Amino acid sequence: GENVEQHPSTLSVQEGDSAVIKCTYSDSASNYFPWYKQELGKRPQLIIDIRSNVGEKKDQRIAVTLNKTAKHFSLHITETQPEDSAVYFCAASRTGSSNTGKLIFGQGTTLQVKP
Amino acid sequence: NAGVTQTPKFRILKIGQSMTLQCTQDMNHNYMYWYRQDPGMGLKLIYYSVGAGITDKGEVPNGYNVSRSTTEDFPLRLELAAPSQTSVYFCATRTRTGGGNYGYTFGSGTRLTVV
Numbered sequence: 001g002e003n004v005e006q007h008p009s010t011l012s013v014q015e016g017d018s019a020v021i022k023c024t025y026s027d028s029a030s031n032y033f034p035w036y037k038q039e040l041g042k043r044p045q046l047i048i049d050i051r052s053n054v055g056e057k058k059d060q061r062i063a064v065t066l067n068k069t070a071k072h073f074s075l076h077i078t079e080t081q082p083e084d085s086a087v088y089f090c091a092a093s094r095t096g097s098s099n100t101g102k103l104i105f106g107q108g109t110t111l112q113v114k115p
Numbered sequence: 116n117a118g119v120t121q122t123p124k125f126r127i128l129k130i131g132q133s134m135t136l137q138c139t140q141d142m143n144h145n146y147m148y149w150y151r152q153d154p155g156m157g158l159k160l161i162y163y164s165v166g167a168g169i170t171d172k173g174e175v176p177n178g179y180n181v182s183r184s185t186t187e188d189f190p191l192r193l194e195l196a197a198p199s200q201t202s203v204y205f206c207a208t209r210t211r212t213g214g215g216n217y218g219y220t221f222g223s224g225t226r227l228t229v230v
Contacts, residue, residue, distance in 0.1 A: 001174070009155065032217060043205060043221040044158070051216065089157055095217060100165055101146050101209050102173065103219060105157040 002027040004092050006106025013080055014114050021109045023090035024072040030092040033073050034103070035064060038087045047088075048075070051095075080113045087111070117141055121206050121222035128196040128229045136191040136225050138206030144220075146209035147189040148173070149181065151202040152224075158205065164189055196229045203227070 003026040013019050025033075034049035050057045050064045050073065057064050061080075066073040077084055090106040093099075122137045140147065145166045150158040160173030164183040178200060180192040193200060206222040 006157070034217075034219070043223050045221075046219065049216060093217075100163060100171070101217060102148065102160055102163055103158075103207075104160070104174075105150075107155065107157040 002030060002092055002094075002102075002104040004090060004104050004106040006090050006109060008109060009107065010110045010112070012112045012114065015080060015082060017080055019077045019080055019084070019111055019113075021075045021088055021090070021111070022072060023074070023092075023106050024070075025092040025104075026071070027092065027094070028071065029094050032093045032095045033064070033066060034091050034093075035062075035075050036089045036091065036105075038089065038108075040086075044089060077111075080111075082113050082115050085111055085113045119206055119208055119220050119222035121204075121225050123225060124223065125226045126228070128193075128227065130196060130198065130229060132196050133192070133194045134196070134227075136193070136204055136206075136227070138189045138191065138222060139187050140189075140206075140208045140220075141187065142208060142210065142220070143186060144208035144210050145186065147183070148207045148209070148219075149179075149189070149191045150205045150207065151175065152205060153202050161191065161204075193227075198229050201227060201229045 006023045031052035036044035037047045038044045063076040091103040119140045148163045149161040159175045162181040164170045204225045212218040
């Protein structure tokens with residue numbers, strides 16, 4: 001089955017710096033890769049996602065890149081702010097009418113943005 | 116439109132007791148999932164369902180059971196609770212959001228402690 005590895009497990013940056021979180025996946029049939037942000041005591045919230053037919057997607061300060069050949073994808077946060085501090089999870093899934101859409105998650109990255 | 120509702124929010128169980136975690140959605144989504152979240156381990160899929168009357172095992176199904184008699188409800192049953200089942204449990208649903216993308220809506224979670 002699918003396995004998703006996420007690094008680093010913790011990341012500390014100064015406010016205004018960039019943060020990069022990387023994930024690798026094992027199932028070459030996975031074609032949907034979302035990123036979730038989870039604040040303390042809250043539910044995971046989708047922040048950005050990408051499909052396998054796209055190499056990069058951007059939404060304001062957040063971007064995701066995908067390298068299908070190497071089977072890895074990354075989350076980039078620019079101009080970090082204290083409110084970006086949270087746990088971030090990557091995930092991978094097979095989508096399509098014949099698939100179950102199960103999300104397999106990485107282990108999570110705790111991001112701390114220091115003011 | 117309440118989205119995904121989980122009850123209870125908190126529960127303490129004694130070893131060997133049983134309980135049912137409730138999950139109800141009012142979005143008419145066919146796909147539903149149960150995840151558990153342990154510290155530093157990300158979210159692990161317990162069971163999932165692609166429609167009423169259809170369920171299947173995820174990554175960590177041992178010690179749990181599910182049923183899906185209606186589209187709205189997807190309860191998770193713990194029999195003979197063990198300390199290893201101490202965790203935060205999230206229920207989620209999936210729907211297509213257009214452009215080949217998907218949205219996963221998570222419930223607010225149930226924090227379970229087994230003592």
